[in-house]
Structures are given as C-alpha cells and as structure tokens.
Amino acid sequence: xxxxxxxxxxxxxxxxxxxxxxxxxxxxxxxxxxxxxxxxxxxxxxxxxxxxxxxxxxxxxxxxxxxxxxxxxxxxxxxxxxxxxxxxxxxxxxxxxxxxxxxxxxxxxxxxxxxxxxxxxxxxxxxxxxxxxxxxxxxxxxxxxxxxxxxxxxxxxxxxxxxxxxxxxxxxxxxxxxxxxxxxxxxxxxxxxxxxxxxxxxxxxxxxxxxxxxxxxxxxxxxxxxx
Numbered sequence: 001x002x003x004x005x006x007x008x009x010x011x012x013x014x015x016x017x018x019x020x021x022x023x024x025x026x027x028x029x030x031x032x033x034x035x036x037x038x039x040x041x042x043x044x045x046x047x048x049x050x051x052x053x054x055x056x057x058x059x060x061x062x063x064x065x066x067x068x069x070x071x072x073x074x075x076x077x078x079x080x081x082x083x084x085x086x087x088x089x090x091x092x093x094x095x096x097x098x099x100x101x102x103x104x105x106x107x108x109x110x111x112x113x114x115x116x117x118x119x120x121x122x123x124x125x126x127x128x129x130x131x132x133x134x135x136x137x138x139x140x141x142x143x144x145x146x147x148x149x150x151x152x153x154x155x156x157x158x159x160x161x162x163x164x165x166x167x168x169x170x171x172x173x174x175x176x177x178x179x180x181x182x183x184x185x186x187x188x189x190x191x192x193x194x195x196x197x198x199x200x201x202x203x204x205x206x207x208x209x210x211x212x213x214x215x216x217x218x219x220x221x222x223x224x225x226x227x
Contacts, residue, residue, distance in 0.1 A: 001062060001206040006054050007215035013052075013068045013094050014216075020117045020182050022092060024070060027051065032214050035226050042226060048074040048086075049192065049219040057102060058203025067101045068094040071219065075189040080108070089190040093183040095121065095176040103134075103173040104198045111187035114163040119179030121158040125150060126171040132197060134171060141165060171199060 017024060027045060035042070045051060053069040056062040075086030095101070097119060105128055115121045127135040140149045142165040143156065150156060157177070158164060163184075166172055192204055205220055217225055 001054070001056055001060070002209045002211045003214060004212045005062065006206075006208065006218070007212065009054055009062070009068060010052060010216050016094055016180065017070075017092065017182065022116065022182060024092070025072065028070060029216065032217055032225050035217055035222070038226070042222070046222040046226065048076060049190075050074060051219040051222075052216055053192075053219050054206070055204060056206050057198075058206065063096065063099060065100050065102060066096070067099070071190065077108075077189055077191045077194075080189050087189055089185075089187045091185040091187075091190070092116070093181075093185060095174065095181045095183055097176045097178070097180055100173060100175045102198055102202060103171045104196050105169050105171045106195045107168060107197065108195050109187050109190060110165070110167055111185055112163050112165050113158075113174070114184040114186070115158040115160050116182040116184050117160045118181040119176045120160075121174060121181045121183055122155050122177050123158065123164060123172055123174045124153060124155045126152050128169040128171055128197075132199070134199065139170065141167075141170070 014029070028051065050071045050073070053071060056066045059065045070092045072090045072092065073086065074089040079085040079087050103126070113123070125139040125141065127137050127139055129135045134152065136152045138149050138151055139154065140147055141156070144163055148156065156164060196204055214221060
C-alpha cells in the first residue's frame with residue numbers, strides 16, 4: 001500500500017470514529033514529530049503494538065479486502081503463561097461495506113466481536129478440522145450469552161449493539177452490510193505475529209511504499225520513527 005493511501009484512510013477513519021462518538025487515547029493523534037521527540041515513555045505502546053493498524057492482507061485491494069484497526073490495550077504473550085500483567089486486549093475496528101476480512105482462526109485467542117454502530121456486521125463461520133481445513137460440521141457460537149447454531153459456512157448478522165463470542169479454531173470471515181460498521185473486539189492477549197491462521201494463507205501486514213510522510217504512525221512504524 002502507498003503511504004498516501006494509508007494517510008487518506010487514517011484521516012477518514014478518525015472522523016468516522018469520532019462521529020459515533022468513540023474516543024481514542026491521546027497518542028492516537030500524535031504526529032510523527034511528537035513520537036520522535038521522545039516526550040513520553042512508549043515502551044508498552046511499542047511492545048504491545050498499540051495504536052493504528054491498516055492492512056490489505058497483502059492483496060493490494062484495500063477497498064474490497066482490508067481492515068482498519070486501533071489496538072487500545074493489550075498485553076504480552078508471556079503474560080498468558082505467567083498469569084501476571086495484562087492478559088486481555090481491546091480493539092476498535094472499522095469495516096467497510098462489503099469490505100472483507102478473510103477467513104482465519106486463532107490458536108490461542110478467544111474473542112468477542114461487538115457491533116458498536118453503523119450497518120450490520122456479517123460473520124461467516126466454519127469449524128476447523130484437526131488439519132486446519134474447513135469442517136462440514138454445524139457451528140455453535142454465543143450471541144450475547146445465547147447459544148446459536150448455524151450450518152458449516154453459515155452467516156450470522158449482528159445488528160448494532162449485538163456481539164458474538166468466537167472460540168479458538170473457529171474460522172470466521174466478516175464484512176459490513178447496509179453501511180460501514182464500527183466494531184469492537186475484546187479478547188485475551190492479541191499476538192498478530194503468531195496467532196492468525198488464514199485460509200488460504202495470506203499476509204497480515206502490508207508492504208508500504210513511502211510516497212509521502214506519515215500522517216499518523218501505524219503500530220509497525222514505531223521502530224523506524226521512535227528508535
């Protein structure tokens with residue numbers, strides 16, 4: 001993705017989030033110069049990959065296959081092993097109308113995805129087989145504490161305010177219908193480096209072509225701009 005494209009998405013995303021309204025922490029709006037000035041200890045922000053995250057999943061077609069995320073809080077994978085520190089994570093997601101996040105599951109992470117506002121959130125589901133293919137078995141999930149079962153490949157629609165609990169090894173693919181969706185994610189520690197199983201296999205983070213300076217930094221920019 002071009003940095004200019006990412007910058008345009010960030011500007012639009014900030015307006016969309018504030019319009020609902022949903023308030024992000026102050027560092028969401030720091031300029032690159034503020035990050036580089038070292039005016040705050042950002043060790044936790046950088047280590048836990050907090051902040052903006054934009055991906056086209058390596059396909060180069062963000063409008064059709066892409067996602068905007070902001071990680072508000074997160075711990076480290078070792079926290080889950082020790083039971084100490086933050087063992088949880090929270091994100092906000094912006095999902096475009098008919099913009100797909102491809103099928104994936106998590107080996108470790110269990111999560112709730114919440115429709116915080118906008119259109120309807122469509123989520124297509126499969127169980128995973130032991131060899132991580134799509135199973136042909138019914139899928140049972142919890143919708144706001146109420147179990148619901150759909151056939152393999154079935155789709156559940158979440159209206160604003162509704163949420164779904166996704167267990168480990170549950171393939172899910174989602175997109176918005178009837179308008180862009182502001183979604184929340186609440187989970188155990190999020191580890192994008194090693195806990196995403198896409199089917200088919202695709203990239204998680206984009207390769208960025210630096211055609212202009214960053215507007216806001218992405219979570220994978222910190223090393224380059226903050227030392």
